Amino acid sequence: GEEVAQTPKHLVRGEGQKAKLYCAPIKGHSYVFWYQQVLKNEFKFLISFQNENVFDETGMPKERFSAKCLPNSPCSLEIQATKLEDSAVYFCASSQSVEGTDTQYFGPGTRLTVL
């Protein structure tokens, strides 16, 4: 598609439950990025993919968080055993490459609320 699509728009989970978020990058874009925006508007980079391969996972919490980008499927970000501090808006972005002026285009985000 022409836009980055993210589902669901809102997700509410009880503490300890699993949360799974999805992202469909713009068609033809090889790179996918996940960011977490917490209450004070701070963006934190989580992980990036080049096609189905992890490109950079330096921001990914070691525990409970995992992500995948499989061929012919939306990318996913999964949080096992959610905690209150996981409440945030999770943004996905995609780009054609990491060269030149290729910029990242952002999806509308998924708001995760952990109660």
Next chain:
Amino acid sequence: GEDVEQSLFLSVREGDSSVINCTYTDSSSTYLYWYKQEPGAGLQLLTYIFSNMDMKQDQRLTVLLNKKDKHLSLRIADTQTGDSAIYFCSGRNAGNMLTFGGGTRLMVKP
């Protein structure tokens, strides 16, 4: 890693110019970006500047880069109420990871 800092809030009157400032620490950033976020929405890319440029103009937007001082600014001419939003300064590292400032909330008064 990159640290990016912005002032939290700016208020201007409709028709005035707005100047949003940003400082960053990583001199190896190749591209610097300005994104706009409206309430409940994702990030909209406004403009970018390559690190070897001093200035870039795009319609009502002017980006100034002082690489020596690591200072980036976004000037919006003839600010409109529709420009009210949060503006994020961002730098891109070699791995294409973006590091964002905390955002500047621009309020435009009629």
